[in-house]
Amino acid sequence: MYKILPKADLPRLIEKWMEQATVYAPVRQGDFTKFEPLSDPAQADLYYAANTRYPPKSLFLPQSEVMFRVKGSEFEPTGDEVSSRVVLGIHACDTRALQLLDGVFVDRDYQDPYWARKREQTTLVVLGCANPCETCFCTSVGSGPFDKRGADVMLIDLGNEYVADVRSEKGQVLFDHLPDASQEQIDASRQVQAAAAAKMKKPFETEGLKDKLYNLFESGFWATIQQSCLGCGVCTFLCPTCYCFDIVDEVQRNERVRNWDTCMFRIYSQEASGHNPRPTNTERTRQRIMHKYAYFVDLFNEIGCTGCGRCVRYCPVNLDIRQIIRSAQAWEES
Amino acid sequence: MNSLTLAIRQEAARLLEEKIVDVVIGFEAGTLPLKAQPAFITRKEEAEKLVFNGFCQNNLAAYLTRFPKEKRLGIICRGCESRAVRALVIEHQHDRDKLYLIGVPCTGIIDWRKIERRVGENTLQAREEGDEVIVTTRDGEHRFRRADVLHDSCARCLHPNPVGADIVLGDPLPEGDPERAWAPVLEFEALPPEERYAYFVQETGRCIRCYACREACPMCYCTECFVDHTAPRWTESMITPGGTQAWHIVRAFHQAGRCVSCGACERACPMDIKMTYLVDKLSYDMMQQYGFEVGASDEKQPPFAAFTLDDRNRFVR
Known part of the structure; x- marks a missing residue:
């Protein structure tokens, strides 16, 4: 399902999401960006081309996390229950990383409830990279600047608007009310994706x-x-x-x-x-x-x-x- | 290629050929336009790899304590590296006669962050031309005055010339201006305490405890750092203020009278944390109160490390 989102309408959309969920997006901090919960849609900086300095894995596996407290002889949960969250503007590489880490934290014999709960509660609105950086090498490791694996929605930048490739039910909830993209817009978005991948250098081969x-x-x-x-x-x-x-x-x-x-x-x-x-x-x-x-x-x-x-x-x-x-x-x- | 690079290659090749050293520690071209990589040359043919320019951002003396003491090391030494080597020799970290210092007067390190702040993250090429740094990005060429993009520590460097080197390549440079060097310390000191504290809180608030500052520092060589000590544990483990502030404060205090003001800690920090202002204050106090400056002498111990039996304080006896 492809939807169309004029860039001018994005702040309003974020505001709407904020009524139901905590919305995280890259926010400028000095010379870099970091995912932070938004209190105002204008804080989101989606045009800073590079990846956030600090990786968004921290939204699921915080660098420091209290697992539980002990009171007397009783265990006490930390009370940091995660409510519904939207992560906007995460790039394909970081989304792919979350999917790989699901293999570690939820898909095998043991489940990590701290990770799993945060993953369940989160919708990922991925921003594909139309202009990958010089140090990016996603295409060398089996991925790409518009790798859609793990994305609930993939946004493709067409200049004045985004084509939103809505890929899951969670994503539909956020984008359902928007108009469908025209065939022309979908075609244009495919060109953007192909052009971005073609621009990337391949620093090494992984065969063997x-x-x-x-x-x-x-x-x-x-x-x-x-x-x-x-x-x-x-x-x-x-x-x-x-x-x-x-x-x-x-x-x-x-x-x-x-x-x-x-x-x-x-x-x-x-x-x-x-x-x-x-x-x-x-x-x-x-x-x-x-x-x-x-x-x-x-x-x-x-x-x-x-x-x-x-x-x-x-x-x-x-x-x-x-x-x-x-x-x-x-x-x-x- | 600049003439210093050529001279360094020739000297490195000679040292290896004449078996004066086992390894020459210098720099080779990096994979990113604004950075060079530390290089470890053991065969004279490899000396051709060595480069020297403003993109050589590490303090090579940090590698000295990573080699066994019997190794004979040749080290490319700018002012700060030579002073760190002196301090390390005084602290018995290597024998001076097993070291060969290839001194190079230094015009300062280019701060890649200052350049990227102006041109973005996608540099394709970078080179120095006299007093200019010329950077090519996807949008074309950008020129900077070298002085505008020097790392802060280099801009206020007091001693660009190597001390106690076995050979000095290149012409000596004028010494730095003390007034300029200490101005940031005095300015910071003049702020009200709550503003100073707010700055400290803001900077340490970004710390991720990766310890790049520690590892990049030539003077941080403890086999076991206090933060790594687990029985008993001496610090909070989390990246809460209690953990990160304690780290930055204690790290700074351990540098009193030992820091060479090279700024390698700040250049290594992945979170752009300012930290030299803390140790610079301690270095200033060492000057004012003990007349001590790291690297000024090759035998004087740092005041906080030295003791004598006739110390006027009773507690050391």
Whole structure:
């Protein structure tokens, strides 16, 4: 179902949604955008082309989250029940990431109720990328700037209006009352999508990559590429698909909380005995790359990277995952 | 290619050929136009990879403590890197005679954030030409005066020339202006406490505790940082103000008399958090109260690390 939404009508539409739900959209904060709940539709900045600096996975897996409190000998839920939410202007890569993480949090043997509840309560109104950034590489990892998987609605920018490709019942609720798009508009939106994907460079090929990485497991490759790595958490914390967390009892407050954690930190794999199975940056860098491009593929038959480019842009030493993959493909053990 | 790059390549190749060092730590071209990558050169043929320009944004001295002490390291040292190396040697982190410092007077690091703020995120090419930085984006060419796009720490740099280097490539530069260097400290100090606190709250409020500031810093080398200590735990674990503010305050205090004012922490921060203003104040106090400046001497210990048996305070005895 294709609907048409003149851009001038968007604020009114957001206002209407705000009557029923909390609406999140990218909001300018200094030099970047971050998803925030809107108090005024004008706060939404959909024209800032780049991805939000901070990944929207935080709307489903907050960086710090209280799981429950203990009062006397009783457990108390946190009371942060999620009401209905609309996430507007999330890009295809970040939407795809949520879908990949569903595999981790809800589709397998164990269900994470914190994640699942927020996912159920949320409608994703995705904004396709007509002008992908130089550091984007979604088309290299099996996705694209208008990848519709996981989207309730995909907005395609035609200049003065959006064509809304409504893809789920949740999406229909938000867009039902709008006029249908004409065949001409639908055709124009297809052109925008094809043109965007065609503009993107392909920094690497993934054919045979998983096997290549397994073959490199014990090689000198990892020690070579990790040399400049500082061992900070920028790449993993900004990554839309990294989901590791650490559970801590904040005993002073009688709270059990969970915080994002990262395999790039030494203490991530530090065991109580004092032993660390990933003692150096070499093993840790290997883990990060292998998880995304080999283990995730084994588990879910999908690459665990959506090509958003955040790690590329914000790594303090310009250690570029695209270059790592290219080097891995080319590596010959001497 | 600039003449400094050429001189650095020649010197690196010589050091490796004559087996004076095991590895030369420098920079090579990055994958993004406004950035270079740290490079670790072990064979003289690879010296050709080295580059040196205003896009070399890391403090290479941060790698010194990542090598075993028996390794002989050649390090490209700008003013700040050379002062960090001095401070690290004083703190026994490497033997000076296992280091070969290739000194390079520095005209300052280009702040990619300042450029992107003006031209957007899609730079295709960037180069320096004299006092200009020329950036090509999808919309065409943009020219900047170098002075307008320097990183803040570099714009107020006091000592662009390397200290204690084994060789200096390039011509010495005039020293920085102390009045300009300390002006931000005095201006911030003059604000009412509630405004200073509000600024601190606003900046730390964006912190995601990725510790890029710590890892990029040459002087942060503890095997176990206080925030990583789990038994007992010393800090709040969450990204609440109690966690992020504690991190920034304690990090700053641990730098008293040790910070070399290179600004690597701010350049590494993925959330654009301003933090040098905290340590700059401590550096100012070290100057005023102890007459101490990091890197000024190759033997004087930082005042808060030093003690003597004839200290006039009883508590150290």
